[in-house]
Structure formats: C-alpha cells, structure tokens
Amino acid sequence: MNSRRLMLRAAGLAGAAALAGCVTINIYFPAAAAEKAADRIIDEVWQLKDGGAPVNVKPAPEERK
Amino acid sequence: MRLSVLLCTALAAALIGAGAAHAQANLEIDTPAIAALRSSMQSRHAQLAPFYASGAVGLTREGFVALRDAAAVPLAQRQQVNALVAAENQDRAALYREIARANGHPEWENDIRATFARRWIERAQPGWYYQNAGGAWVRK
Numbered sequence: 001m002n003s004r005r006l007m008l009r010a011a012g013l014a015g016a017a018a019l020a021g022c023v024t025i026n027i028y029f030p031a032a033a034a035e036k037a038a039d040r041i042i043d044e045v046w047q048l049k050d051g052g053a054p055v056n057v058k059p060a061p062e063e064r065k
Numbered sequence: 066m067r068l069s070v071l072l073c074t075a076l077a078a079a080l081i082g083a084g085a086a087h088a089q090a091n092l093e094i095d096t097p098a099i100a101a102l103r104s105s106m107q108s109r110h111a112q113l114a115p116f117y118a119s120g121a122v123g124l125t126r127e128g129f130v131a132l133r134d135a136a137a138v139p140l141a142q143r144q145q146v147n148a149l150v151a152a153e154n155q156d157r158a159a160l161y162r163e164i165a166r167a168n169g170h171p172e173w174e175n176d177i178r179a180t181f182a183r184r185w186i187e188r189a190q191p192g193w194y195y196q197n198a199g200g201a202w203v204r205k
Contacts, residue, residue, distance in 0.1 A: 029173055030092065031176075031180065033092045034173075034180040036091065036092070037091065037092040038177075038180050040094065041094060041103055044107055045106045046188070047110070048188065
C-alpha cells in the first residue's frame with residue numbers, strides 16, 4: 001500500500017516536473033527564428049538580396065593616368 | 066489521483082504544442098528603431114566593404130567588427146576607418162539589444178548577438194577576415 005502511494009506521488013511529481021519543463025520551453029531562445037531574422041537583416045545590410053553580384057565586390061575604380 | 070496525472074499529461078502536451086508553435090514564429094524586426102539601425106548600417110556598408118576586402122577590418126566572433134590590420138589602411142584613411150568601426154559596432158550593439166527588446170525578451174540579447182556573429186561570418190565574402198572560435202583571425 002505504501003509503495004503504491006509512493007508511486008502515485010512520484011507520478012505526480014513527474015507531472016509537475018514536466019509542466020515546469022514546458023513553461024521553460026516557452027521562454028527558450030527561438031534559435032531558428034533568430035537565424036532567419038539575422039539573415040534577413042544581413043541580406044539588407046550587405047545587399048545580398050537580389051542573388052546577383054553583391055554591390056561590394058566591385059573593385060575600386062582605377063585611377064586614370 | 067490517476068485523473069490528476071492524466072490531466073497533467075494533457076496539459077503538458079498542450080504546453081509542448083504551444084512551445085513548438087512559439088518557436089516557429091518569426092522574430093519582430095520591423096520596429097522603427099530596428100529599421101533605422103538597418104538603414105544606417107546599410108549605408109555605412111558601402112564605406113566598410115573595401116576595408117573588409119583588404120583585410121583591414123574583420124568580423125569578430127562576438128558579432129562586431131574590428132580593425133585587425135591598421136597597416137592595410139593608408140595613413141590618410143586611418144581615422145576614417147576607426148570612426149567607421151566604432152559607429153558600426155555601436156549600431157550592431159543597439160541592433161541586438163533592440164531585437165531582444167522588440168520581442169519582449171531583453172535577456173535574449175546575448176543569444177541574438179551570438180546568432181548574428183555566426184551568420185555574419187558564414188555569409189561573409191571570400192577574402193574577408195573573421196575570428197574563429199579561438200579568437201584567431203582567419204581569411205575566408
């Protein structure tokens with residue numbers, strides 16, 4: 001009888017732990033979304049969006065003699 | 066008792082679902098403050114790009130930029146490049162902070178900075194310098 005109560009209590013505790021874990025999951029850093037956001041901003045800042053040649057690989061214009 | 070265990074399980078499952086949905090959502094990056102930083106950094110990039118290409122300026126592992134080889138900068142441009150690096154880093158710090166704040170989690174700032182640090186380096190052009198995990202400068 002005692003062991004049965006113990007088991008039930010353990011199950012209850014496990015449930016509580018699972019709940020606590022889930023609450024933690026909710027505030028976990030959303031790594032994939034952050035990566036997407038970073039890429040969008042990097043596209044814009046470095047102007048990589050068009051898929052064409054990025055503007056910044058153009059060599060500096062040579063000085064004319 | 067058994068019922069409460071069942072309820073706990075159901076609730077936990079619901080919360081897991083909510084957590085997963087939350088993780089897939091996009092981050093807010095369209096606030097006025099963030100838009101201003103993006104455009105400021107974009108217009109500065111035209112000036113910084115030649116210094117990335119010459120190796121004078123590199124991407125740090127912390128998500129910032131740094132003057133790594135002053136000798137690669139003509140004397141007349143040293144002051145300019147220092148100012149560019151300082152302004153860029155100020156914008157980057159503000160950007161990471163603002164994204165964390167715009168999403169209601171100021172404590173995410175470091176994670177956001179680390180994410181950017183990785184992405185800046187991964188998307189850098191061949192020839193640019195970046196800091197590896199040990200802090201050494203590596204040419205891409």
